Amino acid sequence: MTRQRENYREDVAGRANVEDTPELLAYYDELERFDAGALWTVANKIEPWEPQSTSKPVIWRYADLRAHVLRSVDLVTPEKAGRRVIYLNNPGRQDVSAAVGWLYSGLQVMHPGEVASAHRHSATAVRFIIEGRGAYTVVDGHKMTLGANDFVLTPNGTWHEHGVAEDGSPCIWQDGLDIPLMNALEANFYEVHPDLNQAVAHPVDDMTKTWGNAGLLPSGGDWDKAYSPMYKYEWAPTYDALQKYAAVTDGSPFDGVMMEYVNPHSGGPVTQTMGASMQMLRPGERTKAHRHTGSYLYHVTKGAGHSIINGTRFDWKEHDIFCVPSWAWHEHANASDREDACLFCLNDLPVMRSLGIYREQAFGENGGHQPV
Amino acid sequence: MTRQRENYREDVAGRANVEDTPELLAYYDELERFDAGALWTVANKIEPWEPQSTSKPVIWRYADLRAHVLRSVDLVTPEKAGRRVIYLNNPGRQDVSAAVGWLYSGLQVMHPGEVASAHRHSATAVRFIIEGRGAYTVVDGHKMTLGANDFVLTPNGTWHEHGVAEDGSPCIWQDGLDIPLMNALEANFYEVHPDLNQAVAHPVDDMTKTWGNAGLLPSGGDWDKAYSPMYKYEWAPTYDALQKYAAVTDGSPFDGVMMEYVNPHSGGPVTQTMGASMQMLRPGERTKAHRHTGSYLYHVTKGAGHSIINGTRFDWKEHDIFCVPSWAWHEHANASDREDACLFCLNDLPVMRSLGIYREQAFGENGGHQPV
Amino acid sequence: MTRQRENYREDVAGRANVEDTPELLAYYDELERFDAGALWTVANKIEPWEPQSTSKPVIWRYADLRAHVLRSVDLVTPEKAGRRVIYLNNPGRQDVSAAVGWLYSGLQVMHPGEVASAHRHSATAVRFIIEGRGAYTVVDGHKMTLGANDFVLTPNGTWHEHGVAEDGSPCIWQDGLDIPLMNALEANFYEVHPDLNQAVAHPVDDMTKTWGNAGLLPSGGDWDKAYSPMYKYEWAPTYDALQKYAAVTDGSPFDGVMMEYVNPHSGGPVTQTMGASMQMLRPGERTKAHRHTGSYLYHVTKGAGHSIINGTRFDWKEHDIFCVPSWAWHEHANASDREDACLFCLNDLPVMRSLGIYREQAFGENGGHQPV
Amino acid sequence: MTRQRENYREDVAGRANVEDTPELLAYYDELERFDAGALWTVANKIEPWEPQSTSKPVIWRYADLRAHVLRSVDLVTPEKAGRRVIYLNNPGRQDVSAAVGWLYSGLQVMHPGEVASAHRHSATAVRFIIEGRGAYTVVDGHKMTLGANDFVLTPNGTWHEHGVAEDGSPCIWQDGLDIPLMNALEANFYEVHPDLNQAVAHPVDDMTKTWGNAGLLPSGGDWDKAYSPMYKYEWAPTYDALQKYAAVTDGSPFDGVMMEYVNPHSGGPVTQTMGASMQMLRPGERTKAHRHTGSYLYHVTKGAGHSIINGTRFDWKEHDIFCVPSWAWHEHANASDREDACLFCLNDLPVMRSLGIYREQAFGENGGHQPV
16 A cells, blocks of 8 residues: 655765656656665665764663672573573663673673583674672683683684682673674674583683783694684783883874784784773873774773763773764773873774775864763 | 672682672772772673573564565655665664674665765675665776676775666665774775766676686786675676585585685685675575574575574565574574575685684584474 | 905995904904804895895797607606606706796606606695697596696605696696795795506596686685685686786786786785786886785796797797796786787796885886886 | 716616716707706705805804904005904805805904994894994984994994094904805895085984893883894893893703894894804803704804814804704804803894794714814
């Protein structure tokens, strides 16, 4: 039956601008019978002038979430829940359970002596430790111990399991995965380890001790995977690197002193789908606004400050998490004139780059600052 | 307010299986206030055991669509419509106007003397000629003439425009683009050429004459783009290549004699997001079933036969188009014992490979053939 | 005992300029005892201002050599000689038996029904057919048939053997190898095939039929070697490619219409140590002079003309061979106003590029032409 | 005139074995007139069964050379000598002034306040500090300060100059360059800086502070050179890396705990022509023998021990230098049961790998140890 349509008309040369007529409406109905449609009825919708992110800028405050995370321990057992995780549910992305864009993230808690069952999946994960002692992760038989602000990779297809040592303390960490992307690309597989747990087959922390040395790789060390063999990236050397780099760079006008975590075997991103960076806003630093393609999820690692995202100010402090959707204007400011502030960022930059669609723009007006 | 939830429970070790309780329902409501949720309520949904494509296997018969395509000439002007295109609207992907997965496709018609306005966008396009004389495409100032079963690339970011020569005949072609993917990745930009048309700045067909020679490249020929400089791939040498290759290969059990179109500068795919292949089913050939990640859109270039996709038989002949969704079982058969049949295929294999998520499986039972 | 020395003195700031004294001469003798020396006595010698090739420009005329090559058949048996080859012995490189730089070349003859014993070595070879019918080469079990102006690769480490079919005619070809380079780099291994001959394990000419198609590669065709899988490059498609390219290019001022033979799997050179190109001098074409690092050995494939190399004119015609040493000025001219002339070139450009030492300079004076 | 020849005859199937006859001798003379020869007279010479290095295994003891190096200060001025360097002159390579293979090396001394004139050349250099305070090197405007056992790169084509700070002490270092290779490849250019000295245009040590951080690179840090941007590699983090790696590896049976210095931007070698490694022989460690292509020059960085090279024992201690020619058997032993010993190694492995000619063999007999 014929009905009025939303044809997304625009009165611009080179754009579709067709008015409904009875004849056309009948034609559209006819096309539907053959699983087809007239492009000009949707052309302007599917070819927007610039990206329209469905994600909203959101801040998740650790002060809000921490108690709820801890409470999950009382509410569900690991056996029933699989993992006790509170996930970040962007109001614009609830259909795919994403924190921003195609990135999933959640806060997980585990008590001393607990260990999750081992599994593997097409999704790639990063686990960033927030608090607690004794956390560890086993990746394909390699056990990595984890302290606050360390993170570990569990890439696409690797068997992995998380635990906390018997003599540790309750641990909370942030998980970041590309689960929504894997689902969107219809390439997500999931498998539970046949033994539910893996044997540790190598010396503890061997991958980072082997591959995590500046300007040095193991001689004859073959590595044929596309992800980094340096499974764990620790906070102390990261912060040290930022200090060293800060001493010799002017920094970026948009990001302060920023470094990307890389695969030491290739110099490329840590995984094929998710990248990570750490940036330092120096005392008193306030950056200029820019925007770029790609979805960004920030974790405040140190200090306090605020970010302005598409004209809205978000104040943050340690362990708060906030997101910047694709093509959203953003700028950052350190609240302190004495202390630096550090932001960890998980993003899909490797996807943008591999597919040739990274794009960046500086905010040109108002001295580079958004009106708030 | 509390309500019952679909928690996607599974009674399998390592999977979430939590029953709603009043306490939990209150907890879920509380989490929503902070843009958060409990992972165990969605875990099994977002971590499926294997990919669940939302696309349906569909065949679009040229006999059905051709008249409708031609009729569009009478119904809309190029000025109003932008382009006169009937797009393939997969019943499972109408929200994103995709033919399959994240691939858009449509049939476009143009009359002699017509020329579309030039534009560029983040989406990459392939234009495969079905019928007519005199079609041409201009890509960044390079004019490529096009005959039946030739195809031309208009990659991400290139200015391009299509036309038909004054002394040509009405032309119909199939467009294939990654528009849905670019939108999903929130990286789609669109721009109309300031002059609405480009000047032709190089000898006609120069890119294919320069780069389209087996085992030979122009000396000192620099090329710093990630897509192929051989903008046009012609049918005659393609069919000749299939014949030559067929003479020395057993072929693939799943695909017969299959070749991939490549970027001669790198040996890689023609673009970063879309790949293309041509395969020949030899007289009487019937392949075995397999499945793999990635979305495939086939165009019957020559001959007739059928494909079985997830247990349903689709009979096809010249210029029919059909799709195979990600992880769908599929096998092909040539209907003729005397003539070969050829299938052009547009796919997102470069995305699967760049992101490390290509996966393939042979159908193990029943001699490799699906029960229909 | 002290003696006068050649200290290569130069009176230029930053260069060594030390006069012998009795004290210094005694010091030098003392250093010799410890296998040491004073750098300033050799510094200017080992750090020249620019490359000083020891190779001489030479032309080898086919009219001179052909009879001698044929005569070898009467003088030695294949069993005793291994292969009946007259090699090109550059007057400046007789110590390493090179035609130019580190490239060896020779003319080989073989009679119908003859076949050389199979062997392999670290040296990479190219075999360019000059005359005769029925020549073939077997490379790692792949038999390639060869006609005039075709060439075949027998890369580093591949088992290979040459033969002429029973129903062929006496064949003469040019061999080009990097034997001198492999010896200089002290990496040359040689092995005779345990059976003296290999079995042909694949359809004849399969590698070229599989890999030698413009813009198309076999689907799923893995190739993990660093050399080209397209073992044979034929003359007819090469000449056709030159014609096509010539129609759309201005050509190089130094080389006319020039194409490089490439590995279709990577777009890179045919082997890691030797490259090959074919260039066409159009009717009446006279190029300008330039020079570059790398050693070049030309084989006149078609036509007649002359080249001026470091100020000396060398007239050439079909099947003559001439060399251009590293950093020698050179320019070419076609003798005909009606016919094109073609030059095949074997070179060590891949070495220059892999090691980052390729360098090029145009001749700036006299309209780009050397005074003769 | 005819004369007897050395034809390198071998009585092995597939090898040349032709006896001189008057007729052949006349033929050879005739060929010489055309700058040609008969391959079978040299075939076995130029195609050896395995590499025959002309380099001799040599040890240069620091105790022997140090006084001579220091004495050069009294004997020549920097202005006259260019640089005061005692070079290592392998008895088998005196024609090319090489320490081993195509590698040059020398010991250079400089007094506080001295600075060499800036120059650049096609040769790539490594400067390894032996003793003294205040050494520095400027590379393309980047000043790097250097302590004992640090080394700095001055790659192909970079402007560079060495100096010692006014408040430093006399410094001695080892230079390692590929000068002989650049000359052999006829690609060596040399240029004196127009101002004789460069301006320091960046913060001191910026390249190492920017690029020398484990698993982290500067965000947006573009680097388009083929050599490492981490110009300086320091001893302290190197030794620390060896300790960390030693804790989790069994090590190599041939080399103990060995790491390669890499370009952090690519994971590849520090330069395109020379590689470097540091290896640790653990207390009491004695390795097994192997051989490989490539020329190796060792500098004892720490401890004492011995190496057996082609059956000859060489005892070494701190700052001794010794060489292992291509394809020479070698094994190492630490003399101490309490202290580790460390060997820095400069080699041409990147050349071997880029050209596809690296090859390795374990010594199979006698438990892996050479008879001495």
